[in-house]
Amino acid sequence: MPVEVKICGIRDAGAMDAAVAAGADFVGFVFFPPSPRAVAPGDAAALSARHAGGPVRVGLFVDPTDDALAAILAEVPLGLIQLHGEETPARAAAIRARFGLPVMKALGIAAPEDLAAVDDFAPVVDRFLFDAKPPPGGPLPGGNAQSFEWQLMAGRTIPKPWLLAGGLTPANVAEAIRTARAPGVDVSSGVERARGVKDPGLIRDFIVSARGR
Numbered sequence: 001m002p003v004e005v006k007i008c009g010i011r012d013a014g015a016m017d018a019a020v021a022a023g024a025d026f027v028g029f030v031f032f033p034p035s036p037r038a039v040a041p042g043d044a045a046a047l048s049a050r051h052a053g054g055p056v057r058v059g060l061f062v063d064p065t066d067d068a069l070a071a072i073l074a075e076v077p078l079g080l081i082q083l084h085g086e087e088t089p090a091r092a093a094a095i096r097a098r099f100g101l102p103v104m105k106a107l108g109i110a111a112p113e114d115l116a117a118v119d120d121f122a123p124v125v126d127r128f129l130f131d132a133k134p135p136p137g138g139p140l141p142g143g144n145a146q147s148f149e150w151q152l153m154a155g156r157t158i159p160k161p162w163l164l165a166g167g168l169t170p171a172n173v174a175e176a177i178r179t180a181r182a183p184g185v186d187v188s189s190g191v192e193r194a195r196g197v198k199d200p201g202l203i204r205d206f207i208v209s210a211r212g213r
């Protein structure tokens, strides 16, 4: 199976087109206003409409209310909801049931015990994303260009499809995949030329490096 790739934080046509052309499996739209990568729902819908088919459109949320989810889903044709906050398994289950979309839960990993949450979420989510724990007091719960120890994932049986994230770049993604034995990867900062500004060339390089060609 080819490694799955998600390009997160798409905000402009150049990035969207590059991700589609390079064969990304997922593109992420950040619906978290404090993020420099936040995108307005109308803009996300327009970017999505540039391509029929192609990658799964992922909406990234941080502890969203039902009203916020409903408003965005009314505008943007999302195929997957990414929960990147402090959502509990019960909240993830409720979102999945109410909105009828698959859910990917992001878990911050710094030590082996952080993976214990997998057992709690596995029955109620469709995918996992394993990211570095955010810096204490930092403004963002993700997208911080920070890696965690990839070796923590090696040899783990994760009962759902999963993506490795955190500090990945075109230069380190192949080693990260080998070390973590990751079936998929997610990137944001590592394909940016400035914070929040994606670089189409880096998006291409990242996907080529991840897939080993």
Ligand SMILES: O=C(O)c1ccccc1NCC(=O)[C@H](O)[C@H](O)COP(=O)(O)O
Binding pocket: 008, 009, 028, 030, 032, 035, 036, 037, 038, 060, 062, 084, 131, 140, 141, 142, 143, 144, 145, 146, 165, 166, 167, 168, 186, 187, 188, 189, 190
């Ligand atoms: O990217 C953001 O701005 C963001 C804001 C709030 C919550 C999560 C966020 N990003 C989550 C992602 O899926 C990132 O791609 C992932 O954390 C990896 O980011 P990076 O280390 O920058 O590649």
